[in-house]
Amino acid sequence: MKGIIQKYFSTKRLILLIIAMAILIFIPALENRRLLNIAIIALMYVTLGESWNLLSGMSGLFSINHALFFGLGTYGVTFGLNKLGFSVLGSILLGLAMNLVAATIVGYIGTKLSGLYFTMAFIGLWQTVYTFSYQFFSITGGSLGLSMPRELLLSKRTLYFIALIMAIASMIFYQFIRRSRLGTNFVALKENPDLANALGSNIRGYRFLSTIISACMASFAGSFYAFYMMTNNPEVFSGIISLKIIMVVIVGGMGHVFGPLLGISFVIMDELIRGMMPSQFAPFSVIIYGFALIIMAMVKPEGLISIFKKKPKDNGVAAKQSKKATA
Amino acid sequence: MLNEEMQVIFIFIERKRHDEFFDIFIVQGDYMNLSAYINIIFNGICIGGLYGLTSSAWSFQCGALKFANFAYGASLMATMYLTYFGIREWNIPAFIVMPLILIFNFGLGMLMRKVLLKNENRGTQIITTMALNLIIINLVTFVFTGFPRDMALLEKRLYITETISIGATQFTAFCLSAVILIGFNTFLKKTWTGRAIRSVVQNRDAATLMGIQSEKILDQAFALSYLLIGISGMLLITMFQAEPNYGNYIQTIAFVVCVSAGLGSLSGAFGTGILVGVISALIQTLLGSQWNDIVLFGLFIVILLVRPNGIFVSKKNVAKTF
Numbered sequence: 015m016k017g018i019i020q021k022y023f024s025t026k027r028l029i030l031l032i033i034a035m036a037i038l039i040f041i042p043a044l045e046n047r048r049l050l051n052i053a054i055i056a057l058m059y060v061t062l063g064e065s066w067n068l069l070s071g072m073s074g075l076f077s078i079n080h081a082l083f084f085g086l087g088t089y090g091v092t093f094g095l096n097k098l099g100f101s102v103l104g105s106i107l108l109g110l111a112m113n114l115v116a117a118t119i120v121g122y123i124g125t126k127l128s129g130l131y132f133t134m135a136f137i138g139l140w141q142t143v144y145t146f147s148y149q150f151f152s153i154t155g156g157s158l159g160l161s162m163p164r165e166l167l168l169s170k171r172t173l174y175f176i177a178l179i180m181a182i183a184s185m186i187f188y189q190f191i192r193r194s195r196l197g198t199n200f201v202a203l204k205e206n207p208d209l210a211n212a213l214g215s216n217i218r219g220y221r222f223l224s225t226i227i228s229a230c231m232a233s234f235a236g237s238f239y240a241f242y243m244m245t246n247n248p249e250v251f252s253g254i255i256s257l258k259i260i261m262v263v264i265v266g267g268m269g270h271v272f273g274p275l276l277g278i279s280f281v282i283m284d285e286l287i288r289g290m291m292p293s294q295f296a297p298f299s300v301i302i303y304g305f306a307l308i309i310m311a312m313v314k315p316e317g318l319i320s321i322f323k324k325k326p327k328d329n330g331v332a333a334k335q336s337k338k339a340t341a
Numbered sequence: 342m343l344n345e346e347m348q349v350i351f352i353f354i355e356r357k358r359h360d361e362f363f364d365i366f367i368v369q370g371d372y373m374n375l376s377a378y379i380n381i382i383f384n385g386i387c388i389g390g391l392y393g394l395t396s397s398a399w400s401f402q403c404g405a406l407k408f409a410n411f412a413y414g415a416s417l418m419a420t421m422y423l424t425y426f427g428i429r430e431w432n433i434p435a436f437i438v439m440p441l442i443l444i445f446n447f448g449l450g451m452l453m454r455k456v457l458l459k460n461e462n463r464g465t466q467i468i469t470t471m472a473l474n475l476i477i478i479n480l481v482t483f484v485f486t487g488f489p490r491d492m493a494l495l496e497k498r499l500y501i502t503e504t505i506s507i508g509a510t511q512f513t514a515f516c517l518s519a520v521i522l523i524g525f526n527t528f529l530k531k532t533w534t535g536r537a538i539r540s541v542v543q544n545r546d547a548a549t550l551m552g553i554q555s556e557k558i559l560d561q562a563f564a565l566s567y568l569l570i571g572i573s574g575m576l577l578i579t580m581f582q583a584e585p586n587y588g589n590y591i592q593t594i595a596f597v598v599c600v601s602a603g604l605g606s607l608s609g610a611f612g613t614g615i616l617v618g619v620i621s622a623l624i625q626t627l628l629g630s631q632w633n634d635i636v637l638f639g640l641f642i643v644i645l646l647v648r649p650n651g652i653f654v655s656k657k658n659v660a661k662t663f
Contacts, residue, residue, distance in 0.1 A: 123645050138641045253478075312456075
């Protein structure tokens, strides 16, 4: 057990993690509803960020409408509970199944064609689902949405702990995949697909798999959002949510577990500021997000996480290799 | 008893709805008249020619020059809004507004090329242009408000026979877009700059060795494609309402047209644009307008799955596997 812990986290990181957990667990004790709401949303974005990080940061397939998977999770839960009369677990599974279908279509196109076509197929599917959710009032509830049964209303404290567990689980899952053989193959997809193919890695299968895993992670976050909002709305598919998901990862650091955790500082800041501003200035938050994303992607593509990283010594790797060679 | 009455009322309503549905096809008292269909198809062709012009700009940027520009729809939408506000709200004469908008588009294209698309990495290009897309949409919402705008041009109809007619503005827009596309094609084929652009697209290193400044040529080509966007935006406002999310819609239409024509082919884009326009017009009349987007974009995904290199293209090397 000690060996496993040491394999994944160093002692310093473990202490930092315990301090962070202590802070996170005592947020509900402050009895501040607004703070609690912001914390729930921020933790949900950690899960979504890890999901995007797995698809784009690790495997190098760029989905610029990741809210599609998120929204399908939300619609699955509300549709299953409201229209079909499923149980809670059944409706979550319905959302998951819808996401699997979407991920299969997109992933199949991703395996056949280059990254640009993958992004285009994603946008096409997103546009279809978005218009479907708006136009077909009898099935999706239109812009009014379908409401959930009242007895499923959870207290904010419970929701907070569910979000916390989900965020931690997604981070552990990401790190587990990154350290496993699967993760190495995913990184090979991003870094050099031709070389990976030449070395015998089944890159089509891995592209497919990364799309499906990412869709499932986003689906759970979407199901959670349905229980948080108690209704659905076509706006869960909107570009603003996709932008936030991407920004969280890019600002924090792409391809790194703690990237989204640093990136949500931006979401928290925005939510705190937005409470003081008049609603007329709402578009400005998106504009600021966009500029932050552009500046980070252009100037510092490795993200805020690079501040905490030590600079690698020049001789370190070479010295180790020479030692191995002599031995 | 009540039940039966209800049923009678219900049947009455149903029959009325049925009649309304077929009202579209009643021309001079006939059901499913042929001239009605011809009118619909003419309408589709006129709109489709404009779709062809709009999407050829994206095809040129993304297929030929290899810039992943996902801020394309928002640029079109901003152009539409500026045209509307210049002519209708600020009362500037049209012959002053049009050059100004072309200059604005040229500047936007140069700025994007110098700042965002300087980066060669495809992923960074996709992300930054997507962010720019949302920035433009929200800036437009803030400055012009999200209220849909329409030029509300009085539609004159050109009568071919007594029942068959074409809208005058639509026909003009179709002819203009055809002329512009033919002009653009001859520019690419005949002039020195056009040939330089094509050589840089084919093999940049060889072109540089032959004495072409490839960076400068790419700048010019990208700015040129933005001029195309400016012209097509000005033509689009004569037919469609401008609203902040219209850009995303027209961008997806451009995907449909470009992918079915094969990415990078300009003359193919015009042909498939007409095809998409006709299909869209037929869907709207036969199924109802709420099905338009779903069927069209569903078709796009099917085309991507079955024939990703283009419907009429037999080449295998257009879309790279990895």
